[in-house]
Amino acid sequence: MWQINQTFELEGVLYRILSITEFNVKWIELYNDKALPVDISVLELEELLSNQTLRPVNDPYLSSLLNSGTSISPAALKRRDESFIIIESMISSDEVFYPSSRSKLADKIVQKKLATKKTIYRLLRVYWQKGQSKNALIPSFGERGGYGSIRSNVKKPGRPSVYSDSRGTVVDxxxxxxxxxxxxxxxxxxxxxxxxxxxxxxxxxxxxxxxxxxxxxxxxxxxxxxxxxxxxxxxxxxxxxTSLTNYLKDHRPLQSTSTAHVLGPGSRYEIDATIADIYLASEIDRNEIIGRPTIYFVIDVFSRMIVGLYIGYDSPSYVVAMQAIVTACTNKYELCKKVGLDIDESDWPVSGLPDAILADRGELIGHQIEALASGFGVRIENAPPRRGDAKGIVERAFGTIQEKFKPYVAGVVQGARIKKHGESDYRLQAEMSVKEFTQIILKIVLHHNNYKQMLTYDPDDAMPADIRWIPRDIWNWGIKSKTGMLRAADPEVLRVGILPRKTATLSERGLKVWGVYYISSEILKSGWLVRYSGHTRSKNLEVAYDPDNADIVYLFTDNSYKNYWRCNIADRSRRFRSMTFWKVWELQRVEKTVKKDHESVEYEKLRELNKFIEDTKKGASKERSSVDIGQSDRQRIKGIKSNKSDAIHQERSLRGKVVNASQSKEKATITTLYGDEEDYDYPSFVPGLFDDESDQ
Incomplete structure (x- = not known):
């Protein structure tokens, strides 16, 4: 497929292949006076060729090299041969393609005083750029001037200066x-x-x-x-x-459009987030400034319909992105009803799973998103890092939507600085709650979807001329006339199916997730919690959890992503009820910190306790060794019962002793409140309660 000396065009720049290995290709940029061979992988070339970013072109030097045999002058031939002798030893080795080796080879030629290092590199560059043949070194004596070239002037061109006596000079x-x-x-x-x-x-x-x-x-x-x-x-x-990323994002020539690469509604959704340019206040206390909310938009590429969104204070993340995707795939009536807006289904006729979702790598990447891909058949496409232009439609929507509300509301972010000299702080102007802000955004989205005319939209070649270029009309036409990519999904199954996953452990205490125990009727019926040392329990159980609700987790019993058991928090972990997992993790962190801080104190006191026990034991041993036993072991064992009886009698006698009244201080005055004092003497049957059983 790839051949040496083959020429290609990439982003308007011509390249020539110089060398090919199993996995890499070395090529050089043509028409660049400073170019040197660079590596590019075969896989990358194939990908660029498949998406038509890279295309083969005719060799621009081929015709001149083929025709040079008859028209070349003796002086040019001589210069060619001299130049070829200089670099002949270098081009015969593949080491010349590696910078360090190339430099060493050039140094050897310099030591022979055949040419300077600059001349050697210039000849190598010409040799590579013009086709790696001897004739590539033929000098272009006949090329002088031409369109776009700097001409050699004997006299300074242009009119004399009118406002200055500066004469300038000829640029040599x-x-x-x-x-x-x-x-x-x-x-x-x-x-x-x-x-x-x-x-x-x-x-x-x-x-x-x-x-x-x-x-x-x-x-x-x-x-x-x-x-x-x-x-x-x-x-x-x-x-x-500019950096390559910024050049590709902001300056590269655009050769196509996003719409040209989708088949119809639901073929591809774009999702992205931004921090809104407004400060919001608490709904309870409008003097309390909350901060700037996060906005997620999910947009259909084909129709430009905003199909889903999220508005709240949580930072952009996988969890929040999933909330936006759920709204994109389900009916919008409940979403609007929560904030007091009534809509008809025809106002926002979007529900179902798309064929593909394009998102940033940071949010929809890794094993967490596998459920959406394998469980629901949605293809996940990741945009390159720092390439907002890859999701140009949703990126532009943020600007359009925000510019609509900014002139009418307070607390809007203004400029790059929070406060300029002599101006008020726009954060102090915050007065709108997140509910009110959500109402405004939803109204703007509904206006965009139903009435916004897109003057620069590039329609499908099959779209009739009488279809208005507004998202809803394009969507409805595409659903009827184009390939319908949307698939129905149960909202609850979808919500649970795309929650974050974690491996849980199982013991007689219950299902343990993030240090919190859960049980369910299905777990109890399965017998997993039976307390028996030889009991075998399931291992590596997969659960889904909602970080915003620690009361419930979902245990998956197979790989279908649709069959799960709903598990509630167990009494053993009741202190975590009504918490979010964010709060649980914070509480656990504090507890671990407290336990860790107490470890040194505990170990020190344990050391003191062990020392006390050791010292007491040594004292007892010393006392025992100082006493003459005088009895056999049998006699000592036989006397245990009588010895214990004597000890009990002595203990009771000590408990029954009363402190001498003369030793007490001045007597207190006793005031009787309830008449005669009741009799608190032991009942006659009490001694029987303390009869000792015979020691065995």
């Missing part, structure tokens, strides 16, 4: 080199200087190089700017002045 090769040095250093960088500052820098270099030339004869700023713009076209300047 030496001045061009200074131009190049300043342009590469100051303008063709990621943080370029202004052209005025770059020209000032050029004047300093020019003064150092030509100290005898007067200021009036310096090349003018116009000459400097003209050279810069003529030799560095806008696309080349942008590539050098």
């Amino acid at each position: 090769e030496d001045i061009k080199k200074i131009f190049e040095r300043v342009i590469n250093k100051s303008l063709l960088i990621k943080t370029p200087k202004s052209q005025s500052d770059a020209y000032v820098e050029f004047r300093e270099h020019f003064a150092n190089s030509y100290p005898d030339i007067g200021v009036k004869d310096y090349p003018t700023k116009r000459q400097f700017t003209y050279y810069y713009r003529q030799n560095y076209k806008i696309d080349k300047r942008l590539k050098l002045q």
Whole structure:
């Protein structure tokens, strides 16, 4: 499939393949005076070719090389042969394609004094760019001037200056080199200087190089700017002045549209989030500023219909994105009813699962999203990092929707700074609650879906001329006339199916998830909680949990994503009831911190306790060893009963002793409240309660 010397076009730039290995290809950019071979994987080339970003083109040098045999001059032949001798030893080895090895090979040629290193690299570049043949080194003696080229002038072109007596000078090769040095250093960088500052820098270099030339004869700023713009076209300047990601996102030529790559409604949804440009207040206390809410939008690419959303204070995450997707796939009547809006089904006729969802990698990536992909058949597509243009439709919708409410509400974010000198802080103007803000956004979304005319929409070639270019009409036409990609889904099954997953453990105490125990009637019936040491319980159970509700988890009994047991929090974990898992995790973190902080105290006191026990034991052993036994072991054992009886009698005698009244202090005055004092003597049967059983 790939051949050496094959030429391709990628993003308007021509490349030539120089070498091919099993997994990589080395190629070089044509028409670049500083280009060197670079690696690109075969897989990446195949992907670029399949999506038509990369396309083969005719070799621009092929015809000139084929026709050069008859028209080449003796001087050009001589120059070609001399140039080929210089690099012949390098091009015969594949090591020349590796920077470090190439440099070493060039140094050997320099040591032979055949050419400078700069000349060697120039010849290699020409050899590679023009087809890796000997004739590629034929000098272009006949090429002079031409459209878009800088011409060599003997006399300074242009009219004389009217407002200054500065004469300027003819820009020769030496001045061009200074131009190049300043342009590469100051303008063709990621943080370029202004052209005025770059020209000032050029004047300093020019003064150092030509100290005898007067200021009036310096090349003018116009000459400097003209050279810069003529030799560095806008696309080349942008590539050098911006990162590749920003260039692809903001400046690359657009060759197609999003609509051209979808078949109909539900073919692809785009989802993204933004932090709204408004500060909201508490609904209970309007003086309490809550902050800026998060907005998620889910948009159908084919019709531009906003099919789902989320508005709240939670940060963008998988969990919140799933809430937006659930609203996109279910009926919108309940969503609007929660905030006091009544709609007809025809106002928002969208429910069902799409064929694909395009999202950022951070939110819809990893094993958590596998349920949506394998359980419900939705293909997940991830946009490249920092490439908002990959989801251009939903990105643009954020700007359009927010610009609609900003002129009418207070607390709107203004500019990059929170407060300028002499201005009030817009955060203090917050007065709207999240419910009111949600009502406004929903109204704007309904207006967008039902009445917003899209003047730049690119319609399908089969769309009739009488179809209005508004999202609802395009959606309805697409459902009837195009490939219908939507599939019905039970709202509750979908909600549970795309919740975050976790592996749970099972013991006689119940199902343990995040340190919280759960039980259900199905678990009890299964016998999993029977307390028996030899009991075998299921392992690696998968559960789904809602981070916003710790009272319930869902235990999946198979891989269908539709069969699950609803498990409620057990009494053992009752302190976690009515909490979110966020609160549970926070509480557990505090408890672990407290336990960890107490460990040192506990271990110290345990050490003291162990020492006390050891010392007491040593004292007892010492006392025992100092007493003469005088009895046999049999006699000692036989005397246990009588010894214990004596000990009990002695203990009771000590408990019954009363402190001498003369030893007490001044007697207190006793006031009788309830007449005669009741008799609290032991009943006559009490001694029988304390009869000792015989020791065995």
